[in-house]
Amino acid sequence: MMQLAIATGVTALATGLFLAPLSAQLDDQAMRRALAIAQTTAAEPRLDDALESSRPTRHGPVQSDAERIRAATGAEYVVIMDRRGVRWSHTEPDEIGHHVSTDPSVVLSGKEVMQIDEGTLGRSARGKVPLRDESGKVVGAVSVGISYESVQGRLLSTVPELLAYAGGALAVGALAAYLVARRLQRRTHDLAFSDISALLAEREAMLHGIREGFVALDTHGRIRLMNDEAQRLLDLCAEDTGRPLDETLPPGRTTDVLAGRVSGTDLLAVSGHRVLVANRMPTDDGGAVVTLRDRTELERLGRELDGTRGLIDALRAQDHEHANRLHTLLGLLELGLYEEAVEFVTEVVGVHRATAEQVTERIRDPLLAALLVGKATVATERGASLGLSPDTYLPDRLVDPHSLVTVLGNLVDNALDATAGKRDARLEVEIRAEGRTAIVQVCDNGPGVPEARRAEIFTEGWTTKEPPAHGQRGIGLALVRRLAERYGGSATVGGRTGGGAVFTVTVPDALPEELGGPTCDASRHEGPADTTAAESPGRSEGSQCSAGAEDAADATGAGR
Secondary structure: OHHHHHHHHHHHHHHHHHHHHHHHHHHHHHHHHHHHHHHHHHOOOOHHHHHHHOOOOOOOHHHHHHHHHHHHHOOOEEEEEEOOOEEOOOOOHHHOOOEOOOOOHHHHOOOOEEEEEEEOOEEEEEEEEEEEOOOOOEEEEEEEEEEHHHHHHHHHHHHHHHHHHHHHHHHHHHHHHHHHHHHHHHHOOOOOHHHHHHHHHHHHHHHHHOOOEEEEEOOOOEEEEEOHHHHHHHOOOHHHOOOEHHHHOOOOHHHHHHHOOOOOOOEEEEEOOEEEEEEEEEOOOOOEEEEEEEOHHHHHHHHHHHHHHHHHHHHHHHHHHHHHHHHHHHHHHHOOOHHHHHHHHHHHHHHHHHHHHHHHHHEOOHHHHHHHHHHHHHHHHOOEEEEEOOOOEEOOOOOOHHHHHHHHHHHHHHHHHHOOOOOOEEEEEEEEEEOOEEEEEEEEOOOOOOHHHOOOOOOOOOOOOOOOOOOOOOOHHHHHHHHHHHOOOEEEEEEOOOOOEEEEEEEOOOOOHHHOOOOOOHHHHOOOOHHHHOOOOOOOOOOOOOOHHHHHHHHHHOOO
16 A cells, blocks of 8 residues: 555656646747747738728728638737737727737837737737838737637646556556565565564564574575674674675585585584584575584583593592502501512502603693693503603693693593504503694504595594484594694694504694794603603604504503
8 A cells, every 4th residue: 555655646746747847838839839920920011011001990901911810820819010009900800999908019129029918818828029111110010819728728638648648657556566565475474564673673682692603694605694692603793794605714514514515403513612513494595594502611511521430430440459459468468478568569659650750751731741641540441551752842831731731632532432442552642842833643553544534534523433422422633623723733644553543733832932942852851751662763754653652652551
């Protein structure tokens, strides 16, 4: 109805705007026609002589010529006057010899006149022309009138036709309004404008109030809408709205999941240091809606739960081992073998003390050192030995130790999982500094990673293990790679001589600036570990941890 009202108003306005100049045009045409008739009459030969040689009578030659011209042209009147303004001809003969009803001074002064005026015959369109003799002297004037009723008749005759056109245009407009309204109703699901406004307000409140990320994409993969949480999770800004997804996000699994190149539900993705769960739903217009949930905290808690369970298992095993040692000590004491009891206690305590000292001598960052001591205990309880490479040396605290703790913890956990159930399982850790760059390397003698799968192993969600009860796997190595890349480094995997895998992570600018310089040599960190690593051969890019993993592993893992 609103569109119909607008169409009707526009049609009426257009009709009025057309009629307004049409009336003026018809008036102008009538006046010009009257002027042309007057000019033709004034050009009649001997008309000036008749004014001078005869008298103004109803049967005179001037009246006869004027009536002939009026009848031939269809004019309302043709009046010829002398210089005094006295009529020599008129449509009503009784008016001959009388002065004209309007002022003739302008035309008698030699000027032509066009006007709409009132006279004895009513309102008319007039044209007045001076009448001159052979010498050019004004001897009178010719006034011709066109009935104004005929002009109005022409105008009114055009109105029905104009209204017919306007009605046709209005009908087309009404049909178009109806079709547009029907299409609009289908597109808006028959919602009223007030409902649409309320839905928009509710949508804005919901989008910016929920704690899940929301991204809407159009048919061309451009970001159509995203809420504040999505901007935070994906490190985007409001200005990215309208840009293609591939331009706003770096290449990787996160972009592939959002773009629909990876299908499935509850897909894992890593954005920066965040672990996300994404679900993508196509829309009817060819676009898509993606929801993002932040699982970073949940994954951290899950890993802490795994670590706690591992610690409980380790404590349970240590309790069992401690009970065995106490039973042994009790037996020695009951047998009176006091010296053997003292030697037994000294040996047990010395091994643990030596292990902690070896780690802290070579790794000066307390968080990394504590992690390695703890992981060595867990490895021992799981039937594996974890050792330090003889090249391991970290001269001081790290700028961001938490990132390196995450990297090392994930690599060691993956190595322990890879060697689970294997007899004589061995792991070796190497942490060294090259200038300000920290290099972390973990190798094991597990099944290794096939060369064809090495490019996929750092992808979010890729795993060969069964997922735990609290969540999903395939996150640890992806986080390792993202952390390394965030600092401009890299994460790679290679093969170990004799079987197994070697993971190498490079983290630039991990050490303070004052420590920048060449890598320290082995003479600066000689210690007890050197006695077990003395026979380790030199290492090359493709054979790291080949022999050292077997020799140096016992330095931190034996006797636990």
